[in-house]
Amino acid sequence: MPDTLLSLRGLTKTYPGVVANDDVSFDIGKSEIHALLGENGAGKSTLVKMIFGLVKPDRGEMRLDGDLYSPGKPSEARKSGVAMVFQHFSLFNALDVAENVALGMESPPAMRDLARQIRAVSETYGLPLDPSRVVGTLSAGERQRVEIIRCLLQGPRLLIMDEPTSVLTPQEVGILFQTLNKLKSEGTSILYISHKLEEIRTLCDEATILRLGKNVGTCTPRDVTARQMAEMMVGSSFAAPEPKAGAKGEVLLRCDALSMPAPGAFGTPLREISVEVRGGEVLGIGGVAGNGQDELLMALSGERLAPKGTIWFKGRDVGRDGPSKRREAGLLSGPEERLGHAAAPNMSLTENAVLTGARRKRLVKNGFIDWTAAQAFADHVIARYDVRTPGADVTARSLSGGNLQKFVVGREIEQDPDVFVVNQPTWGVDAAAAAAIRQALLDLAARGAAIICISQDLDELMEISDRFGALNEGRLSPTRAVADLDIEKIGLMMGGAHDMEVVHADG
């Protein structure tokens, strides 16, 4: 096959106790954008690591352009023309763009030449980026551009992208897609890993779907529906969340010009946030990461005390109450960071159930913990939310991200909150688990609770929210009914602070 760039045959990789990849074969064509789909733990990252030379397959072979290809380390992969943009960036905040790019190169050219090259590449591919900016001041989308440009400078034949849009605004996604299409038209192949099915349908030519380490099928995304792809991924049909009944209760939580200073050098201050949420309602709060999401959650959870009279719960001023008091009253929260914030990594699930459930579930009597009751509560959450774990006695850090997320969200919902504030409830969670978590949130709202869902996943917010607002530099936009919104308006609500328009070749 002359138009195949990379062909994988029978790739197998076993880790103790788990087969990460089992006899995976597929081809990536030249000038093709090829999607790699699968739930968490389906083996996507292992496969990609093998292609990028980070992991050696136990069996199977790869051919690049017909020649046997077995990279022993990433630098060999790069030499063969394979480049990768990781989900988590490896950039130094204190250095500027050009310095960061130089650090990733084997033999960087002189700084001035490099800056010129960066500028040239960024203009050619429509990725606006100033080589002299300090990385610490860049948005997530701009940081990603640094990584992409670092790859493009090597003139790759295959570019691997791991969940590239998870941190981008809709406008930034648009820019990225134009860039990828331009690369494709010049003959570069792209292996595109994502959870977002609609994106894959817009962008990709072919898709390979992994489930439990096996290749379960290849399809042409344009010809199938997102739902069909999702079903191939999970191996069974799953329920899309149902829209809920319209009747709304009284105002349960109200912020009144809530302002708070930034918690540290890299935090964001909250500025005059005024919003209210009613029983039975889901308020979605969007925004690009780092615009005050964590700070808002900590202010509402009580981890940072707010000024008097700025947070009202059921008509009572709770601004000066700590987390325990607010929880007792019925205001519960779920932070974004699972390990270390929502859960203690080295403690068991039973202990982590006590972490927030101590009072509402009456797990403590006269100061002593009722471990039997605590374990029963943990077991209940595990069973109810389909948390895959050998038992409640294993440490939180031994669970996969998605399973731990189901546990920590379930732990709060099972305490029957009146108001539940949650940040990134489905971040890094596979499609089936994400659907289950969203459904649980909607069920909770249907029971009359008010929900504030902070998320960077706009599709998610559109799916479950009644009203939407966006955080931008610590300010919350006025909220609007989701029914009146489209993705363009949302992007503008999220703030035009970061450059939105595509730079043209002559710019």
Next chain:
Amino acid sequence: MIRLEKRTQPSGYWTALSPILAVGLTMIVGGFMFWALGKPPVEAIRTIFWDPLFHPQFADYSRPQLLVKAGPLILIAIGLSIGFRAGIWNIGAEGQYIMGAVSGAAVGLAFYPSQSVLLFPLMVFAGALGGWAWAMIPAVLKTRFGTNEILVSLMLVYVAENILASASAGWLRNPEGMGFPGSRNFKQWSAVYNAELLTGTGMHWGVAAAFIAVIAAYVMMARHIQGFNVRLTGEAPLAARFSGVSPAWIVFLCLGVSGGLAGLAGLFEVTGPAGQVSIDFGSGYGFTAIIVAFLGRLNPFGILAAGLLMALTYIGGELAQLMLGLPGASIQLFQGMLLFFLLATDVFTNYRVRMLRREAA
């Protein structure tokens, strides 16, 4: 190539094995050290670990000493271990121990020569209070100004030593002591003398308090919500705050408990085995207890065993100095080695070693 890989669960096997391995390694390397000093290594090790308990001539004297030495070590280490679990590093237990002794003794001497049965309990209370108050200084400075409790508590040891010196040479000096430094001798004052409870065992009130502390600490850490909050703070401070635990309260709790227990240990020592406030009262128990706490895996029952073992090396070390003429510093080095090897073998609890062959390209 050797690589360390983090385990998903701490290994229970290694948690139990590493102290034993550390003791073994200490014996071997310590043996080499004694050999290099020109002393017979096997005999030196035997003198330290075996003779205090079983030597036909010395055992009668040294066996009760085991509890006398282990009591304060355990009592102090139990308090320290609670703080260490929370990531609060009270290094100044020696100072709190001294202040407990001085303040307890001062309260008692104020009532000399009363024979009231209430006096000894009052002194116990004053001793605990003295240690607690001394530990509150780093606690307040830490919570109000963000100072480092390690440095502050350590520096306060030297302040306490100076207070001890001034007490024994000045304001607590025995008025009938013909000008010699040192307070009245509690051993000659029956109402407050912390005598052996069972003759020939070395068991005094301080040892009893240590045993009670072991059980209380175990119950607190395993079952009580405050113990849970302490562990949570040590494991994941952000999660603790999310849970509703006040970081400042944990600082006060941990430093308060460890200071109070160290103060108690000091009071029981000064009214018992030491007998008086004297300039050389500070014997390093407060520092050795740090080793005991870690050697016992910060686990109350582990600390009980570690305290006895450490007491054994103290007594055996003295015996070795006497019998074999080993220098005192070499015994301290030997004890330090124990902590060193413990920390080293401890790595295997949370990591596994992987031998990797460099993969060919």
